[in-house]
Amino acid sequence: MKRLTALTVALLIGVTMFAQQALWGTTPVVSPEIHDNNTVTFRFKAPKAVRVQLTGDFLPVQKNAKFEAPGIVDLKEGQEGVWEYTTPEPLKPELYSYSFIVDGLRMNDPANVYLIRDVSTLTNVFIIGGDRADFYKVNPVPHGTVSRIWYDSPALGLERRMTVYTPAGYETSGKRYPVLYLLHGMGGDEEAWISLGRTAQILDNLIAQGKAKPMIVVMPNGNASQEAAPGESSRGMVPPTMQLPKTMEGSYEQAFPEIVKFIDKNYRTIKSKSGRAIAGLSMGGFHSLHISKQYPDMFNYIGLFSAAIMPNKEVSSPIYENMGGKLKVQFDKNPALYWIAIGKTDFLYKANEEYRKLLDEKGYKYTYYESDEGHIWKNWRIYLTEFVPMLFR
Template identity: 55%
Template sequence: MKQFLSLVAVCIFSLSAWAQETVAVNTGDLISSEVKNQTVTFRLLAPEAREVWVETDFFEKSRQQTPLGEVEMAGRQRMEKGENGVWSYTVALPAPELHTYCFYVDGVRMLDPSNVYMLRDIATYMNYFLVDGALSENYFVREVPHGTVAKVWYPSPSLGMERRRMMVYTPAGYEEGTKRYPVLYLLHGAGGDENAWSELGRAVQILDNLIAQGKAEPMIVVMPNGNGAQQAVPGEYPNSMYKPSFMNPKTMEGSYEKAFPDIMNFVESHYRTINDKAHRAIAGLSMGGFHSLYISANYPDKFDYVGLFSAAINRESKGENTYIYKNLEEKLATQFAAAPKLYFIAIGNADFLYQDNVEFRQLLDRHGYKYEYAETDGGHEWRNWRKYLNNWLPKLFK
């Protein structure tokens, strides 16, 4: 029993506001977590453990060299062992956001078994909780009309697949009406999939809330799978029970960009869309920003709104689809000659792609191309991408 208890974590959050109150969960005699007087206390029952750490996205981060360059890593704090083998750590209540955490018990990473709220980022699961406030108010499910999110299969002859999957958001009232809507194509980053924006990005909650507030136009939002060799999320199509990976085949070598009209053709033939440039937008984070850049440049008559969130910019590729990435300046000249209504670039000042984005903006500046730029604190992380989406959606289709 003692060995079993050493691996039992009991820590659950119930945060709904910046309230000066105690929110506690009792497991036997143990208060497993507590929010009191603007603090959060993590507690973990592990009587036989020698060392226990808690890792969160809001602790001070460290920096680590990776094949992608120097990136920020989540911070950890050592928990203190108290009576009856209960480890604890207290910290000031973090800023309004969706916050993630996990534990390390004697070097073994573990989730909180008492918290059913989990997110998968590529191949890593994390528990999460929400702190309400001005910056995160649209990340919560509110008492507003809700849109519908469907898992939709479509044919992609350009990729040689009879079935690929994407997530499609239709605004509240779509099923009962006859109105036609503008479309946003919202693209994920490397290692992600068609679930990423709706789960990690809180895109559905953001859309529901902004539309209900009258701040964003009702729109259809298409969230495709940007891995050209996949039909869908790993595990959700035949022979796909493998571990998700950061870089997948047919992602940044032109196949996906070349095949993008397959997605648009399906959407515009199966949904009540307004099929002109003024009512189409495309945006993405990281690799999705890369895709958005080159898709919009190669199809300059398709999108009046382009959003590059922490976008990968530079790419050298070999193979039959290299034309996608060649002559970018010439393609941009054609694209900007058509005067897109909004070309938006956003990135964190600690992002490993920051300098690439500086150089890309310098290219746009040399030619006098009009764009909007937003720079935030932080690095290559979802708290920035949620913020960019929340701030960008009200600018569309005006």
């Protein structure tokens, strides 16, 4: 019996040691390694690979790509099959994303657990701190609360989910707060702004520094056919896609007052036009434009980030009819801020230029912000840090 017990103990020790060796027995690959001068080294262990490449939004844009696609560079194989690439120049402060391409197959970095989903693509991320990028970091400041909540939408016939940020102290202050309704782009959902846009970190830091008023931020799902983000609804783990019905044909705009009504009923809000803002990127900018003109007494602050302007010609909805008349009513009511921002190389630049020309011809006042680059999250995070401090002053 004693010999059997000793044998059992020996076997257990052997299994434990093997498991520990599997976890810790190899020298870890460090990637990405951010150096003191802000150059960055990327590494990927693939002893049998023929070619390992890196693609990331810190690399020059591919010249022949239809849309702005990040550049691609080759890694050099070193000892023990570890491939390596170091950026030739220091990277500027920013949140960056990247992936590897191993013998033609796109792969994430096994040495970096930090990933973000953008529609159906997962990419690794890292932050170079300093300047504006410090707003994207979790800093030692008071933190707000992020909740995923469900509301009933009779207009859409669905129970739907949205993400809500409440500022630090909301739970105990007893105060009423203004609300920013922040809308995502095509293919996004109620997770997009909180993950890719770093909304909670940006708001925490701006509020803590006294650069923004404490506010509630509501991030709804802008796809009128969806209950919630992929994997978070009764449809189960369906593949994320940009090809969704009922996105820019009027349904969402018509149903939007249900969201405002729900928030006003369930949160301590300032229930007036002066206490509400709406902004969005791309499709969300399109929604913000048409919601704000459809309900001119609902929002006092409007932000169009790289916005689509008009629906496809075959779309027919009362939401998009009599645009000129609705804009006149909206601007006659003197919104406190009508803010338009876009990148110089954005594929929607011309549409925005034409829209601004229309506003100029009518004498409608707006504020314009132009950035470098194009239709990318880097710009939309910049726009959020610029827009939020102007609200509710």
